[in-house]
Amino acid sequence: MSKIISKEIHLFSRPDGEPKSENFQLVENEINAIQEDEVLVKNLWMSVDPYMRGRMIDRKSYVPPFGVGKTLEGGAIGVVIESNSPDFKKGDYVNSNLGWREYFSSKANSLSKVNPDIGPLQAYLGTLGMPGMTAYVGLLRIGELKEGDNVLVSAAAGAVGTVACQIAKAKGCKVYGTAGSDEKCHFLENELGIDKAINYKTTDHLTKSIHGACSNGVDVYFENVGGSHLEAALSVMNLNGRIALCGMIEQYNDTNPRPGPNNLMAAIVKSLKIQGFVVSSHYDLSNNFLNDMKNWIENDKMKWKETIDEGIESAPSAFLKLFKGENFGKMLVKIAEE
Numbered sequence: 549m550s551k552i553i554s555k556e557i558h559l560f561s562r563p564d565g566e567p568k569s570e571n572f573q574l575v576e577n578e579i580n581a582i583q584e585d586e587v588l589v590k591n592l593w594m595s596v597d598p599y600m601r602g603r604m605i606d607r608k609s610y611v612p613p614f615g616v617g618k619t620l621e622g623g624a625i626g627v628v629i630e631s632n633s634p635d636f637k638k639g640d641y642v643n644s645n646l647g648w649r650e651y652f653s654s655k656a657n658s659l660s661k662v663n664p665d666i667g668p669l670q671a672y673l674g675t676l677g678m679p680g681m682t683a684y685v686g687l688l689r690i691g692e693l694k695e696g697d698n699v700l701v702s703a704a705a706g707a708v709g710t711v712a713c714q715i716a717k718a719k720g721c722k723v724y725g726t727a728g729s730d731e732k733c734h735f736l737e738n739e740l741g742i743d744k745a746i747n748y749k750t751t752d753h754l755t756k757s758i759h760g761a762c763s764n765g766v767d768v769y770f771e772n773v774g775g776s777h778l779e780a781a782l783s784v785m786n787l788n789g790r791i792a793l794c795g796m797i798e799q800y801n802d803t804n805p806r807p808g809p810n811n812l813m814a815a816i817v818k819s820l821k822i823q824g825f826v827v828s829s830h831y832d833l834s835n836n837f838l839n840d841m842k843n844w845i846e847n848d849k850m851k852w853k854e855t856i857d858e859g860i861e862s863a864p865s866a867f868l869k870l871f872k873g874e875n876f877g878k879m880l881v882k883i884a885e886e
Contacts (some may be wrong), residue, residue, distance in 0.1 A: 594647030674878030705732035853877025
């Protein structure tokens with residue numbers, strides 16, 4: 549193998565509050581020759597996701613924190629350019645958690661093949677990947693979605709939110725969502741067909757706006773934002789409603805704990821189920837998820853939006869856009885051509 553130099557993004561320092569460009573560092577590393585049962589992969593696409601902010605904090609969690617001075621990790625789609633494994637051949641497309649770098653060598657058992665016949669390669673980082681699976685698990689397993697339910701999705705124009713909205717519509721539900729621009733609300737209503745989208749940045753009173761839209765209350769709330777969104781949702785939930793706690797991006801950069809919802813007692817009065825979840829605990833649903841997604845895509849019940857930045861150097865700025873609401877749909881970095 550000729551010498552390969554890979555550009556990579558390291559965590560230079562741990563953020564205090566909202567991450568900044570100076571918390572990241574671009575470095576170059578030489579890739580070692582592959583050993584037995586290893587493959588060499590050229591990354592084509594990588595994902596940036598809000599959960600990565602939590603891994604920048606040095607604390608015990610469901611996944612270890614990123615190491616300072618180490619290459620960051622995240623979902624990536626690549627192509628095998630050399631293989632010493634019987635499971636992969638040159639030209640295979642693979643899904644890994646080794647993003648934030650141009651090239652890598654890896655044991656074969658840390659990779660999974662990607663079928664480009666179901667959708668575009670990069671969709672396996674969004675609608676067909678972890679974000680889509682998150683929406684699927686959150687609605688169907690955690691939210692116990694039933695036909696005819698009234699469903700509210702916060703951050704409905706994001707990577708997880710757009711899929712959650714469309715799954716709920718495919719299941720015969722009324723669907724309401726919040727988003728951060730009129731353009732996003734127009735997309736949700738006119739292209740995804742949800743019943744009402746609320747621009748939370750321009751409304752004078754989020755709770756009143758949600759009550760006005762959801763006049764028959766909400767049976768399932770898919771939580772991506774937290775804070776004022778959770779308070780508003782609690783106030784509009786129906787008896788025996790279910791809340792799937794997926795993320796709380798409004799609070800990810802808090803430097804001090806904020807007060808909890810001032811109306812949490814509604815969970816008692818309304819007999820609500822409120823459950824947090826991590827998608828990696830539910831991969832037993834993977835085959836069901838891909839089968840259902842294939843069916844929905846073929847029947848034009850699943851669409852997606854992408855925001856794409858180019859080049860590994862742009863990965864930090866792409867990540868920072870997530871916390872300013874500058875992404876529309878899935879935020880991706882295109883690292884290289886095939």
